[in-house]
Amino acid sequence: MARFEKRGPRSPITQSIRVDKVHPRARVLRRLIAILSLLVALIMLLPVFVMGISAFKTRADVMSSPPKILFRPTLEGFMLLFTDRAVVSQARQEELQQEARAGKLTLFARLALEAGMEITGPSAYVFRLWNSVIIAGISTVASVVLGLFAAYAFSRFKVPGKDDLLFFILSTRMLPAVVVTIPLFLMYRQLGLHDKHLGMIILYTVFNLSFSVWLLKGFIDEIPKEYEEAALVDGYTRLQAFFRVVLPQAASGVAATTVFCLIFAWNEYAFALMLTSQRARTAPPSIATMMGRGGIEWSAIAAGSLGFLIPVVIVTFALRKYLLRGITFGAIRG
Amino acid sequence: MPSTRGQGNPPPASSVGSARPHLSDRAIQNLFIWPTLLLLIAVNLFPLLYSLYLSFTNFLAVQNKPPKWVGLANFATILASPEMWRYFATTGRYALITVGLQTVIGFGLAMLVRRKFFGSGLITTLILVPMMISPVVVGMFWKMIYNPNFGFFNFLLGAGDAGKGLDMLASKWFGASTPGLALIAVAIVDVWMWSPFVMLLVLSGLNAIPEYLYEAAAIDRASPWFQFRRITLPQVAPLLLIAVLFRTIEAFKSFDLVMGMTGGGPGDQTELIAINLYRQAFQGTFKTGFSSALAYIILILIIAASNLYIKYLNQIKGEA
Numbered sequence: 192m193a194r195f196e197k198r199g200p201r202s203p204i205t206q207s208i209r210v211d212k213v214h215p216r217a218r219v220l221r222r223l224i225a226i227l228s229l230l231v232a233l234i235m236l237l238p239v240f241v242m243g244i245s246a247f248k249t250r251a252d253v254m255s256s257p258p259k260i261l262f263r264p265t266l267e268g269f270m271l272l273f274t275d276r277a278v279v280s281q282a283r284q285e286e287l288q289q290e291a292r293a294g295k296l297t298l299f300a301r302l303a304l305e306a307g308m309e310i311t312g313p314s315a316y317v318f319r320l321w322n323s324v325i326i327a328g329i330s331t332v333a334s335v336v337l338g339l340f341a342a343y344a345f346s347r348f349k350v351p352g353k354d355d356l357l358f359f360i361l362s363t364r365m366l367p368a369v370v371v372t373i374p375l376f377l378m379y380r381q382l383g384l385h386d387k388h389l390g391m392i393i394l395y396t397v398f399n400l401s402f403s404v405w406l407l408k409g410f411i412d413e414i415p416k417e418y419e420e421a422a423l424v425d426g427y428t429r430l431q432a433f434f435r436v437v438l439p440q441a442a443s444g445v446a447a448t449t450v451f452c453l454i455f456a457w458n459e460y461a462f463a464l465m466l467t468s469q470r471a472r473t474a475p476p477s478i479a480t481m482m483g484r485g486g487i488e489w490s491a492i493a494a495g496s497l498g499f500l501i502p503v504v505i506v507t508f509a510l511r512k513y514l515l516r517g518i519t520f521g522a523i524r525g
Numbered sequence: 526m527p528s529t530r531g532q533g534n535p536p537p538a539s540s541v542g543s544a545r546p547h548l549s550d551r552a553i554q555n556l557f558i559w560p561t562l563l564l565l566i567a568v569n570l571f572p573l574l575y576s577l578y579l580s581f582t583n584f585l586a587v588q589n590k591p592p593k594w595v596g597l598a599n600f601a602t603i604l605a606s607p608e609m610w611r612y613f614a615t616t617g618r619y620a621l622i623t624v625g626l627q628t629v630i631g632f633g634l635a636m637l638v639r640r641k642f643f644g645s646g647l648i649t650t651l652i653l654v655p656m657m658i659s660p661v662v663v664g665m666f667w668k669m670i671y672n673p674n675f676g677f678f679n680f681l682l683g684a685g686d687a688g689k690g691l692d693m694l695a696s697k698w699f700g701a702s703t704p705g706l707a708l709i710a711v712a713i714v715d716v717w718m719w720s721p722f723v724m725l726l727v728l729s730g731l732n733a734i735p736e737y738l739y740e741a742a743a744i745d746r747a748s749p750w751f752q753f754r755r756i757t758l759p760q761v762a763p764l765l766l767i768a769v770l771f772r773t774i775e776a777f778k779s780f781d782l783v784m785g786m787t788g789g790g791p792g793d794q795t796e797l798i799a800i801n802l803y804r805q806a807f808q809g810t811f812k813t814g815f816s817s818a819l820a821y822i823i824l825i826l827i828i829a830a831s832n833l834y835i836k837y838l839n840q841i842k843g844e845a
Contacts (some may be wrong), residue, residue: 225642231634232651238717239654241677254675324607337561344557348550356562360834363569364771365575365827367778369803370820373579373586373813374572397568400561402771406726409767413733414840429553443729450653451722458659460781475659489669496662503657504650511646514725515732 206501214476239500253489267306268490269479270299272316272498276308283309316477316495324502327387327456330395334452335445338403339398343433345404346411347419355399357405364401368461377468387469394466395456401456410444411437448515450506456504572837579663580817587811608793609801609819613826616798619708620776626722628769630762631723638724639731649728653721660718663787667714668694671786695791707794711783717783719775723768730764731757764842770834777827798823 236317245253247264279287287304290296294306303310341360345353375394376385384390414437423434438445478495507514548556579588580599582592592842603609655663670676673692682691696703734756742752780799783789789796789804802823806816 202784208709221640221642224637224640225644228637228642228645228648228652230657231637232648234650235655235717235721237677238663238666238670239658239668242658242662245666245669253669340557341561344554346666348554350554350558356558358831360561361770361831362566362824362828363565365774365778365831366573367799367802367820369780369806370576370817371797373571373806374575375568376804378571393564395566397565400565401585403783404561405767409764410729411762413730428548429550430548433553443732447725447729450725454657458657458661459663463771466577475661478659478662492662492665495659496666500654500658504654507653508647508650511650513730515641515646 211468236470242493242496245489246497248490248493250488250490253493265302265490266298267302268488268494269498270302270310271488271491272494274299274303274310275312276303276306276315277311278307279309311401315472316474319472319474319477320499322388322471323457323475323499326391326395326471326473327453330392330399330456331449331452333392334399334403334456335407335449336489338400338407338448338475339438339441339445340403341400342407342411343437346408347416357408358402360401362401363397372462372465375462376466386469386471388471391463391467391473393472396460398459399452399455403452406451407441407444410441410447414440442513443515446510450510450514453506454503457499542706576817576820579814581819582814584814586806586813592814593651595814600822602815603819603822609798611793612796612798612801615708615794615796616777616779616837619715619779619795619797620773621710622709622712623719623776623779624772626716627723627772628765629719630720631764631768632727634720634724635727635731639728644705648702655718655727656721658718660781661785663714664782667710668786671710675695677708694787696794704794707787707791709793711786714786715776715779715782719772723765724774726764726768730761736762737823759841763838766834766838766841769830774827774829777823777830781834 244260244262246268247266248259248262249265249267252259253263283523284304284307287296287300287309291301291304300310344350345357350356379385379390382390401437418436419427419432419438422436423429427435459473460475463473467473467476474495478492478499578771579592581594581596583595583598584590584592638645638652670678671693673679673695678693679691691698691706693706696706698706738760739752742756742833747755778799779797780803783795783797784800784803787795789800798819802816802819805812805819
C-alpha cells in the first residue's frame with residue numbers, strides 16, 4: 192500500500208484541488224455567494240449608515256421629513272460632542288464674529304458661534320472615552336486569561352463537582368443586572384470601590400468570566416487530547432504542553448472570546464450608570480444623555496456613537512485572521 | 526525503584542525532559558480554576574444572598590426603615606397577579622421569536638461566509654458591526670429609524686408621508702392600532718443586533734470541521750442535505766448550543782434595548798419582565814424587596830431553561 196506521506200508536498204495544501212471546487216460551475220457559485228454576502232453585509236449596515244450620516248447632519252437635517260440622503264455635511268455634531276458650550280450675549284457674539292473674520296477662531300469655535308454659543312472647554316466625553324479604554328481593555332484581558340486557564344482545567348482534568356461548578360459559573364450571569372446593582376452598590380461603597388476604575392474592572396471581569404469560561408471550554412473541548420498527550424510523552428511538562436500545543440490551537444477561540452468580552456465591557460450601560468459618578472464613568476452613559484437646548488442632540492449622539500464604535504471595529508478587524516481561521520485544521524477528533 | 530536523574534534510568538513520564546521542578550496536574554488544576562472561582566464568589570456571593578434575603582422582606586430602598594420579614598408574601602403577590610403572568614408570556618414570546626430567528630439567520634450567515642472569497646474577511650467583520658454598538662445607542666437609533674415622520678423605515682417602505690404609514694413602536698398601521706407591531710419592532714432590532722453573535726460562533730464551529738469528512742461523503746455520493754444533516758449540524762451543535770444558551774439568558778434579561786425604544790409601551794405591549802423589574806426597583810416606590818423576589822423568579826426560570834440546554838449539550842457531546 193502506498194504511503195501518502197512520502198509523496199505528498201511538504202507544505203500543507205491550502206487551496207482545494209477537488210474537481211468539484213475548480214469546476215466552472217463551482218466558481219460561478221462562489222462568485223454568487225460573494226455577491227450575496229456583500230448584499231447581506233450592506234443590509235446589516237443600513238442602520239449603521241443612518242447613524243453615520245446623522246453624525247454629519249445639522250439638527251434640522253436629522254429631523255427632516257422625508258429623511259434626507261443628500262445633505263451638506265457639517266461637523267456640528269462632533270463640536271457638540273467634544274466641547275462644553277455656553278450661550279453668549281449679542282455683544283460678545285459680534286466680537287467673536289470679528290475674530291472669526293480675522294481667521295483667529297478654530298473650526299469648532301466657528302461652528303459654535305453659528306449656533307450662538309461659545310466654547311468653554313473640552314467636554315467630559317474625551318475623559319470618559321479614556322476611562323472606557325482602560326476599564327474595558329484591562330477587564331477583557333483579565334477575563335480572557337482567567338477564563339482560558341479555568342476552561343482548560345475544566346476541559347482536561349477530572350475536577351470534582353465539575354458540572355456543578357460550571358453551572359455556578361454560568362449562574363453568575365443569570366440574575367438580572369437591575370437587582371444585582373443594589374447589593375453591589377452597598378458592597379462597593381463599603382469596600383471603597385464605588386466610582387473607582389478598579390471596581391469597574393473587577394465587575395466587568397466577573398461579568399464576562401462566565402461567558403469566557405463556557406465559550407473557551409467549548410473551543411478547547413474541540414481540540415483533540417491526543418496532541419497534548421503526545422507532547423507529554425515527548426517530555427513537555429503540562430504547562431509547556433498548554434502554552435505550546437493547546438494555546439496555538441485555541442487561537443481562534445481566544446480571538447472570538449476577546450472580541451465578545453471587549454464588546455460587552457465596552458458597551459455596558461446599566462452598571463456604569465449606577466456604580467460610577469464622575470471619576471470612573473465610562474462613555475456609554477454619557478452618550479445617551481447628550482441633551483441640548485432643543486431636546487435630544489441626535490447629531491452629537493450619532494457622532495459619539497460613531498467614535499465609540501470605531502475602536503471595537505478596528506480590534507475585530509485586526510483579529511479577523513484568527514476569528515475566521517479553523518480551529519483544528521483537519522486534525523482527528525478524539 | 527526510585528529514579529535518579531541523569532543515570533540512564535527512565536524517570537516517570539511526567540518529569541521527562543525537565544530538570545526544573547514542576548507542578549503536578551492536581552496543582553495546575555487548582556491554580557487554573559481557583560482564581561476564577563474565588564473572584565466569582567467574592568463578587569457574586571453577597572449580592573446573591575442579600576437579594577435573596579431582601580426577597581422575603583418588604584424593604585423599600587428610599588425609606589430609612591430596616592427590612593421587615595414578610596415571608597413568601599412577595600412571591601405570592603407576583604404569582605397571583607395576572608399582569609405579571611402577561612409580562613412573563615410577553616417575555617417568553619419575545620425570547621422565542623428573537624432566539625429562534627437569531628439561530629436561523631446566524632446559521633445562514635455563517636454558511637454564507639464560510640468559504641473564503643475575495644474580501645470575505647472584511648465582509649464578515651462588517652456583518653459583525655451591529656453587535657458592537659452599545660445597546661442604548663442601538664435603541665435610540667432604531668427609534669429614530671422607526672419614527673413615522675423622519676425615519677428611514679417608513680421611507681424605505683414607500684409610505685414616507687408624515688404621520689402616515691407604519692408607526693411600528695406605537696403599534697399603528699395607517700393610524701389604526703395594530704397590537705403586536707411594537708413587539709415585532711423590538712424583536713427585529715434584537716435579531717439584527719445579535720444574529721452576528723450566533724454567526725461568529727457557528728463560523729468557528731464550521732471551520733473546525735475536518736475537510737476529509739466532506740470528501741468521504743462526496744465519494745459516497747451523499748446529497749448536500751445529507752451532508753448538512755449528518756456532518757455539518759452535529760459538528761457545529763456544541764458551539765451553536767452555547768450561543769443559543771447565552772442568547773436565551775440574555776433574552777429573559779432583555780432590558781436596555783427595549784427600554785430605550787418603547788419603555789414597555791404602547792400600553793404594556795412590550796412590557797418585558799425585566800423592564801417591569803426595573804420599574805418595580807427604581808421607579809415609584811422603589812420596591813426593593815418585591816423586585817428581588819421577582820428577580821429570583823426570573824432566575825429560577827432561566828436556570829430551568831439553561832438546564833434543558835445543558836442536558837441536551839451533554840447528550841450531543843456524549844454522542845460525538
